[in-house]
Amino acid sequence: MELKDIYKIEKITQDELDNVNLLIENGWVILQIGTDEHRYDRLGFPVGSETIFFVAADKPTFEAFNLKLYQQQLEIQAAAQSLADSITSELEATKRIRNRDKSIKVSREYSGDYSTVISDDDLPF
Known part of the structure:
Protein backbone atom coordinates (compact mmCIF):
# COMPACT_ATOMS: atom_id res chain seq x y z
CA MET A 1 0.00 0.00 0.00
CA ASN A 66 -13.16 -2.04 10.66
CA LEU A 67 -13.31 -2.40 14.41
CA LYS A 68 -16.59 -0.49 14.79
CA LEU A 69 -18.27 -2.67 12.17
CA TYR A 70 -16.81 -5.79 13.81
CA GLN A 71 -18.14 -4.72 17.23
CA GLN A 72 -21.61 -4.15 15.75
CA GLN A 73 -21.53 -7.62 14.19
CA LEU A 74 -20.60 -9.13 17.56
CA GLU A 75 -23.47 -7.29 19.26
CA ILE A 76 -25.92 -8.46 16.59
CA GLN A 77 -24.72 -12.06 16.99
CA ALA A 78 -25.04 -11.83 20.78
CA ALA A 79 -28.56 -10.41 20.51
CA ALA A 80 -29.56 -13.12 18.03
CA GLN A 81 -28.15 -15.83 20.29
CA SER A 82 -29.97 -14.36 23.29
CA LEU A 83 -33.23 -14.29 21.35
CA ALA A 84 -32.72 -17.88 20.19
CA ASP A 85 -31.99 -18.99 23.76
CA SER A 86 -35.11 -17.28 25.11
CA ILE A 87 -37.30 -18.79 22.36
CA THR A 88 -35.83 -22.23 23.06
CA SER A 89 -36.49 -21.92 26.79
CA GLU A 90 -40.07 -20.75 26.10
CA LEU A 91 -40.66 -23.74 23.82
CA GLU A 92 -39.27 -26.11 26.43
CA ALA A 93 -41.51 -24.56 29.10
CA THR A 94 -44.53 -24.93 26.80
CA LYS A 95 -43.65 -28.61 26.18
CA ARG A 96 -43.36 -29.22 29.94
CA ILE A 97 -46.77 -27.63 30.53
CA ARG A 98 -48.37 -29.67 27.74
CA ASN A 99 -46.82 -32.90 29.06
CA ARG A 100 -48.00 -32.08 32.58
CA ASP A 101 -51.53 -31.35 31.37
CA LYS A 102 -51.51 -34.57 29.32
CA SER A 103 -50.36 -36.63 32.31
CA ILE A 104 -53.04 -35.05 34.53
CA LYS A 105 -55.70 -35.90 31.93
CA VAL A 106 -54.47 -39.50 31.66
CA SER A 107 -54.36 -39.92 35.43
CA ARG A 108 -57.96 -38.63 35.69
CA GLU A 109 -59.09 -41.11 33.03
CA TYR A 110 -57.58 -44.04 34.94
CA SER A 111 -58.66 -42.89 38.37
CA GLY A 112 -62.34 -43.04 37.48
CA ASP A 113 -65.10 -41.24 39.34
CA TYR A 114 -64.91 -41.98 43.05
CA SER A 115 -67.53 -39.46 44.03
CA THR A 116 -70.32 -42.07 44.12
CA VAL A 117 -71.02 -43.26 47.64
CA ILE A 118 -71.42 -47.00 48.04
CA SER A 119 -73.83 -48.12 50.72
CA ASP A 120 -73.83 -51.45 52.57
CA ASP A 121 -76.87 -52.56 50.58
CA ASP A 122 -74.86 -52.38 47.37
CA LEU A 123 -72.28 -54.90 48.60
CA PRO A 124 -72.78 -58.52 47.52
CA PHE A 125 -71.79 -60.07 50.87
Missing part, protein backbone atom coordinates in the same frame (compact mmCIF):
# COMPACT_ATOMS: atom_id res chain seq x y z
CA GLU A 2 1.30 3.40 -0.90
CA LEU A 3 1.08 6.36 1.42
CA LYS A 4 -1.39 8.14 -0.87
CA ASP A 5 -3.80 5.17 -0.63
CA ILE A 6 -4.15 5.30 3.18
CA TYR A 7 -7.68 6.14 4.24
CA LYS A 8 -7.67 5.26 7.96
CA ILE A 9 -4.98 4.70 10.60
CA GLU A 10 -5.61 3.00 13.91
CA LYS A 11 -3.31 3.32 16.93
CA ILE A 12 -3.54 0.17 19.01
CA THR A 13 -1.73 -0.68 22.24
CA GLN A 14 -0.21 -4.03 23.13
CA ASP A 15 -3.20 -4.72 25.40
CA GLU A 16 -5.33 -4.96 22.26
CA LEU A 17 -3.04 -7.21 20.26
CA ASP A 18 -6.00 -9.36 19.19
CA ASN A 19 -7.41 -6.33 17.38
CA VAL A 20 -4.13 -5.87 15.52
CA ASN A 21 -4.20 -9.49 14.36
CA LEU A 22 -7.86 -9.19 13.41
CA LEU A 23 -7.23 -6.12 11.29
CA ILE A 24 -4.21 -7.69 9.57
CA GLU A 25 -6.24 -10.82 8.77
CA ASN A 26 -8.79 -8.56 7.06
CA GLY A 27 -6.44 -6.65 4.79
CA TRP A 28 -5.04 -3.90 7.01
CA VAL A 29 -1.25 -3.37 7.04
CA ILE A 30 1.16 -2.44 9.81
CA LEU A 31 2.68 0.96 9.26
CA GLN A 32 4.87 1.07 12.32
CA ILE A 33 5.52 -0.59 15.64
CA GLY A 34 6.90 1.57 18.38
CA THR A 35 6.80 2.35 22.05
CA ASP A 36 5.37 5.20 24.01
CA GLU A 37 7.31 7.08 26.64
CA HIS A 38 8.45 5.21 29.69
CA ARG A 39 5.92 4.86 32.45
CA TYR A 40 7.00 5.75 35.93
CA ASP A 41 5.86 4.37 39.24
CA ARG A 42 4.74 6.60 42.14
CA LEU A 43 8.34 7.08 43.26
CA GLY A 44 9.45 8.27 39.83
CA PHE A 45 11.33 5.18 38.73
CA PRO A 46 10.86 4.04 35.13
CA VAL A 47 8.93 0.77 34.99
CA GLY A 48 8.74 0.23 31.25
CA SER A 49 6.95 1.33 28.17
CA GLU A 50 4.05 0.09 26.13
CA THR A 51 4.25 -1.19 22.57
CA ILE A 52 2.05 0.66 20.11
CA PHE A 53 0.97 -0.57 16.69
CA PHE A 54 -0.08 1.70 13.86
CA VAL A 55 -2.17 -0.12 11.27
CA ALA A 56 -3.67 1.37 8.14
CA ALA A 57 -6.24 0.58 5.47
CA ASP A 58 -7.30 2.00 2.17
CA LYS A 59 -10.95 3.03 1.74
CA PRO A 60 -12.30 -0.27 0.32
CA THR A 61 -10.57 -2.28 3.05
CA PHE A 62 -11.83 0.08 5.76
CA GLU A 63 -15.40 -0.09 4.44
CA ALA A 64 -15.23 -3.89 4.23
CA PHE A 65 -13.83 -4.35 7.74
Whole structure:
Protein backbone atom coordinates (compact mmCIF):
# COMPACT_ATOMS: atom_id res chain seq x y z
CA MET A 1 0.00 0.00 0.00
CA GLU A 2 1.30 3.40 -0.90
CA LEU A 3 1.08 6.36 1.42
CA LYS A 4 -1.39 8.14 -0.87
CA ASP A 5 -3.80 5.17 -0.63
CA ILE A 6 -4.15 5.30 3.18
CA TYR A 7 -7.68 6.14 4.24
CA LYS A 8 -7.67 5.26 7.96
CA ILE A 9 -4.98 4.70 10.60
CA GLU A 10 -5.61 3.00 13.91
CA LYS A 11 -3.31 3.32 16.93
CA ILE A 12 -3.54 0.17 19.01
CA THR A 13 -1.73 -0.68 22.24
CA GLN A 14 -0.21 -4.03 23.13
CA ASP A 15 -3.20 -4.72 25.40
CA GLU A 16 -5.33 -4.96 22.26
CA LEU A 17 -3.04 -7.21 20.26
CA ASP A 18 -6.00 -9.36 19.19
CA ASN A 19 -7.41 -6.33 17.38
CA VAL A 20 -4.13 -5.87 15.52
CA ASN A 21 -4.20 -9.49 14.36
CA LEU A 22 -7.86 -9.19 13.41
CA LEU A 23 -7.23 -6.12 11.29
CA ILE A 24 -4.21 -7.69 9.57
CA GLU A 25 -6.24 -10.82 8.77
CA ASN A 26 -8.79 -8.56 7.06
CA GLY A 27 -6.44 -6.65 4.79
CA TRP A 28 -5.04 -3.90 7.01
CA VAL A 29 -1.25 -3.37 7.04
CA ILE A 30 1.16 -2.44 9.81
CA LEU A 31 2.68 0.96 9.26
CA GLN A 32 4.87 1.07 12.32
CA ILE A 33 5.52 -0.59 15.64
CA GLY A 34 6.90 1.57 18.38
CA THR A 35 6.80 2.35 22.05
CA ASP A 36 5.37 5.20 24.01
CA GLU A 37 7.31 7.08 26.64
CA HIS A 38 8.45 5.21 29.69
CA ARG A 39 5.92 4.86 32.45
CA TYR A 40 7.00 5.75 35.93
CA ASP A 41 5.86 4.37 39.24
CA ARG A 42 4.74 6.60 42.14
CA LEU A 43 8.34 7.08 43.26
CA GLY A 44 9.45 8.27 39.83
CA PHE A 45 11.33 5.18 38.73
CA PRO A 46 10.86 4.04 35.13
CA VAL A 47 8.93 0.77 34.99
CA GLY A 48 8.74 0.23 31.25
CA SER A 49 6.95 1.33 28.17
CA GLU A 50 4.05 0.09 26.13
CA THR A 51 4.25 -1.19 22.57
CA ILE A 52 2.05 0.66 20.11
CA PHE A 53 0.97 -0.57 16.69
CA PHE A 54 -0.08 1.70 13.86
CA VAL A 55 -2.17 -0.12 11.27
CA ALA A 56 -3.67 1.37 8.14
CA ALA A 57 -6.24 0.58 5.47
CA ASP A 58 -7.30 2.00 2.17
CA LYS A 59 -10.95 3.03 1.74
CA PRO A 60 -12.30 -0.27 0.32
CA THR A 61 -10.57 -2.28 3.05
CA PHE A 62 -11.83 0.08 5.76
CA GLU A 63 -15.40 -0.09 4.44
CA ALA A 64 -15.23 -3.89 4.23
CA PHE A 65 -13.83 -4.35 7.74
CA ASN A 66 -13.16 -2.04 10.66
CA LEU A 67 -13.31 -2.40 14.41
CA LYS A 68 -16.59 -0.49 14.79
CA LEU A 69 -18.27 -2.67 12.17
CA TYR A 70 -16.81 -5.79 13.81
CA GLN A 71 -18.14 -4.72 17.23
CA GLN A 72 -21.61 -4.15 15.75
CA GLN A 73 -21.53 -7.62 14.19
CA LEU A 74 -20.60 -9.13 17.56
CA GLU A 75 -23.47 -7.29 19.26
CA ILE A 76 -25.92 -8.46 16.59
CA GLN A 77 -24.72 -12.06 16.99
CA ALA A 78 -25.04 -11.83 20.78
CA ALA A 79 -28.56 -10.41 20.51
CA ALA A 80 -29.56 -13.12 18.03
CA GLN A 81 -28.15 -15.83 20.29
CA SER A 82 -29.97 -14.36 23.29
CA LEU A 83 -33.23 -14.29 21.35
CA ALA A 84 -32.72 -17.88 20.19
CA ASP A 85 -31.99 -18.99 23.76
CA SER A 86 -35.11 -17.28 25.11
CA ILE A 87 -37.30 -18.79 22.36
CA THR A 88 -35.83 -22.23 23.06
CA SER A 89 -36.49 -21.92 26.79
CA GLU A 90 -40.07 -20.75 26.10
CA LEU A 91 -40.66 -23.74 23.82
CA GLU A 92 -39.27 -26.11 26.43
CA ALA A 93 -41.51 -24.56 29.10
CA THR A 94 -44.53 -24.93 26.80
CA LYS A 95 -43.65 -28.61 26.18
CA ARG A 96 -43.36 -29.22 29.94
CA ILE A 97 -46.77 -27.63 30.53
CA ARG A 98 -48.37 -29.67 27.74
CA ASN A 99 -46.82 -32.90 29.06
CA ARG A 100 -48.00 -32.08 32.58
CA ASP A 101 -51.53 -31.35 31.37
CA LYS A 102 -51.51 -34.57 29.32
CA SER A 103 -50.36 -36.63 32.31
CA ILE A 104 -53.04 -35.05 34.53
CA LYS A 105 -55.70 -35.90 31.93
CA VAL A 106 -54.47 -39.50 31.66
CA SER A 107 -54.36 -39.92 35.43
CA ARG A 108 -57.96 -38.63 35.69
CA GLU A 109 -59.09 -41.11 33.03
CA TYR A 110 -57.58 -44.04 34.94
CA SER A 111 -58.66 -42.89 38.37
CA GLY A 112 -62.34 -43.04 37.48
CA ASP A 113 -65.10 -41.24 39.34
CA TYR A 114 -64.91 -41.98 43.05
CA SER A 115 -67.53 -39.46 44.03
CA THR A 116 -70.32 -42.07 44.12
CA VAL A 117 -71.02 -43.26 47.64
CA ILE A 118 -71.42 -47.00 48.04
CA SER A 119 -73.83 -48.12 50.72
CA ASP A 120 -73.83 -51.45 52.57
CA ASP A 121 -76.87 -52.56 50.58
CA ASP A 122 -74.86 -52.38 47.37
CA LEU A 123 -72.28 -54.90 48.60
CA PRO A 124 -72.78 -58.52 47.52
CA PHE A 125 -71.79 -60.07 50.87
